Amino acid sequence: MTEYERSRTMPALPEHVFDQAANVDQLDNWLPEALHVHAEELPAVTVHEDRTDEDTSALLRAEKDQMRLEWGTREQGSYAGWLQVAGIGSGASEVTVHLSFFDESHDPGEKPVNDALDRSLERLEGQVRMRVDNVAG
Template sequence: MTEYESSRTMPAAPEHIFDQVSDVDRLGSWLPEALHVHAEDPPAVTVHEDRTDEDTGALLRARRDQMRLEWGTRDQGSYTGWLQVAGIGSGASEVTVHLSFFDVSHDPGENAVRDALDTSLERLEEQVRQRVENAAG
C-alpha cells in the first residue's frame, strides 16, 4: 500500500470550504483536470481518468458533521481517499487530502500524485478565496 497526504491553509470557515468540496457538480473545478466525476445514485459515482481512458465505479460520501469527504473504488478496492476540513481560528481552515493506493497498478507514482494534490489544493484555495471575496464585496 502507498499513501500520500497534503495540507493547505485556506482563508475561509470550514463550512464554506466543505460546501465547495462536497458539491458533486463542482468537483471538476478543483480536482485534477485528468479526473472527471459523474454522479449516479449517491453515494455511487463514476470516475473517468484521462491517463488510462477508463471509467471506474466509485463511492463518494460527504460527512458534514465531521467536515469530511470520503471516496474509494467500488468493486476492486484498489484506492481510497479522504479530505478533511478543520477550522484553525480567525476565519481560516486547514484542508488535508489523504490518498491510499492498495493496488500498485492504480498508483500513478509519487511525483504525479504530489503534483496533482498540490494543484488541486491550489485550485480549491483560489475558488474559496473568490467565493469569500464575492460574498464580502
C-alpha cells in the first residue's frame, strides 16, 4: 500500500471550505483535471478518468458534522481517500487530503500524485476565495 498526504491553509471558516469541497456538482472544479465525477444515488458515484478513458464505480460520503469527505473504489477496493477540514482560528482553515493506493498498479507515482494534490488544493482554495469574496462583497 502506498499513501500520500498534502495540506493547505485556506482563508475561510471550515464550514465554508467543507461546503465547497463537498458540493458534488462542483467536484470537477477542484479535483485533478483528468477526473470527472458523476453522482448516481449517493453515496454511489462514477469517476471518469481522461487518461485511461475508463469509468470506475466509486463511493463518496460527506460527513458534515466531522468536516470530512471519504471516497474509494467500489468493486476492486484498489483506492481510497479522504479530505479533512479543520478550523485553525482567525477565520482560517487547514485542509488535508490523504490518498491510499492498495493496488500498486493504480498508483501513478509520488511526483504526479503530489503535484495533482497540490493543484487540487489550490483550485479548491480558488473556489473558496470566490465564494467568500462574493458573500462579503
